[in-house]
Amino acid sequence: KNEVEQSPQNLTAQEGEFITINCSYSVGISALHWLQQHPGGGIVSLFMLSSGKKKHGRLIATINIQEKHSSLHITASHPRDSAVYICAVRSSYNTDKLIFGTGTRLQVFP
Amino acid sequence: DAGVTQSPTHLIKTRGQQVTLRCSPKSGHDTVSWYQQALGQGPQFIFQYYEEEERQRGNFPDRFSGHQFPNYSSELNVNALLLGDSALYLCASSRRFNTGELFFGEGSRLTVL
Numbered sequence: 446k447n448e449v450e451q452s453p454q455n456l457t458a459q460e461g462e463f464i465t466i467n468c469s470y471s472v473g474i475s476a477l478h479w480l481q482q483h484p485g486g487g488i489v490s491l492f493m494l495s496s497g498k499k500k501h502g503r504l505i506a507t508i509n510i511q512e513k514h515s516s517l518h519i520t521a522s523h524p525r526d527s528a529v530y531i532c533a534v535r536s537s538y539n540t541d542k543l544i545f546g547t548g549t550r551l552q553v554f555p
Numbered sequence: 556d557a558g559v560t561q562s563p564t565h566l567i568k569t570r571g572q573q574v575t576l577r578c579s580p581k582s583g584h585d586t587v588s589w590y591q592q593a594l595g596q597g598p599q600f601i602f603q604y605y606e607e608e609e610r611q612r613g614n615f616p617d618r619f620s621g622h623q624f625p626n627y628s629s630e631l632n633v634n635a636l637l638l639g640d641s642a643l644y645l646c647a648s649s650r651r652f653n654t655g656e657l658f659f660g661e662g663s664r665l666t667v668l
Contacts, residue, residue: 541610
């Protein structure tokens, strides 16, 4: 079993829909990152969370430390949001490396 | 301000050959981490360099080695290439004690034939 699990693996939406991507982890963490990877391969860091909730534009990320769960929400989705969204955690006993989920592939159609 | 730059962007090698990939971190960053991402998978941690030393290592064989230079740039070397080494190799830079500021390069896509 992977230390970081994401669901769903694939997600298709119509433009304007509200999107939720989930991440569960089994290790103690010092921080959780949400990342976006476009087809070319480059990765962009969207959020780093250690508690609570963060918002940036149409993106909202939440984390529940007790339940070891985080969600990434996209409001009013747009085709340019189409990408792979990856959850990665920094374990509390080894903060030097990130442990990645396998990603959620999102496609938003006009 | 250039972000993280990696070179080459694409390369093709044959089994048994050796490859060197390069990474220049974002200005002001002193820590470089390397990741391997196989097709359809999430990235896997290879190792991290800080102050020109390997600080942490993931579950990769000794064929994978690296180096960090005084200007904080880094190289990843892979010897005796195997077909399974075909992947996207990503470099990420950060400041040692500010891991929230994390930037990735576009990656080097290695194909081993």
